[in-house]
Amino acid sequence: MAVVAVLCALAVLLLGGCGTRVAGATNGTNGTNGATPTGPVPWTTMEPSAVTAAQLAADQRTLTLTARVPHGKHPCVRALKAALAAAEQNTFWVQITYSSPSGDRRSGCTGEATASTRIVLPEPLGDQKLIVDHDTQFTTDGAKLPALRLCGELGCHPPATSCTVSSYEQAMIAADAPEHSYRDAEHCDGKWLVIDFSWRTGPVCGDTTATPSGCASRLGDRVFFRAEPAGWKTITSSSAGGCTAVRRAEPEFPKALCATLPPLATSLHPSYPPSSTDK
Incomplete structure (x- = not known):
């Protein structure tokens, strides 16, 4: 329950920084009735579309996380960071956030690229689980360190292939x-x-x-x-x-x-x- 409470609180903070959708906006614009918006392009707090890799340093605490973020001709990402949301039940929960104008197509941030950020865990990862952005899980079990193994939809230890x-x-x-x-x-x-x-x-x-x-x-x-x-x-x-x-x-x-x-x-x-x- 404590993990859920922490994640819910974090979600509220993130959503609070995401701005408000204008009623009647269409076709990905922020104007009314599909009109092209005017004024400064807003920067809002977002999460990556995917977390693709994690590497563990020799100290067993420093993690380098790689994620997919907006990309374009002009700067599309600021304040990319990873924060520890919770550490309990043999699991580290980490959240990656950044600020971007990609919600407004005028920004030109319509593509994607990879970017990395670091976080230092309060203790060595060891055999504990690492969950990033709610559902992307990594493990040291079976990994070719320093890279952690990215787990699949069935978790880090899916059922063995068999006739079951x-x-x-x-x-x-x-x-x-x-x-x-x-x-x-x-x-x-x-x-x-x-x-x-x-x-x-x-x-x-x-x-x-x-x-x-x-x-x-x-x-x-x-x-x-x-x-x-x-x-x-x-x-x-x-x-x-x-x-x-x-x-x-x-x-x-x-x-x-x-x-x-x-x-x-x-x-x-x-x-x-x-x-x-x-x-």
Whole structure:
């Protein structure tokens, strides 16, 4: 609860420095009814769009954090800094902020570049967690120091690739499956995996006036995976039956897992990479 309170308080401070959106502003301008704004370009407090790397110095306390920030022909970033938001529950929570005029397109800060800032932790990082900007997590476990290891969506220690439900869920995330998708079938041997999944589409599910019902209409796709140390890695996707598509992308994929696959009726999911058999 203490961590939540600290982060909420920090969010209030950040939002307080972000200015007020003018009612009726459109097309990314700060004017009314889409008009081009006039006057000085305002600088507001922001967070990076992404935190991409962290390095730990020899003292085990000094961190260099790299993030993506606005970029343009003129200065786009001031006061880039990292601050410790909380240190508890075996976790350091760090927040990166800066001031930028990029909220107003007149500033010309429409691109992005990387920039770094440093912070000294109150004690050595050791095996404690490092979370930057709410949800970007780094760890020394398995890292090639001085660089820390950037953890994925499933945390720093995702489920091992296997023929289990938790492992299939990791594969669905790797495949960027649409929200609320559900698995129809899995074919797995521990090293290779095929998942057929589908998702509802059409009108809102539960709308009894819609024809057809959103609960009845569905689309599906089939994705092939290879096991890697970080988890399941997508090879390709295909709505065609058999092994042609996947073995074109990965000749070692075992025929035992794909030879009897029937073709799917429909597929809107992008291929990894696109397969000519899906055209």
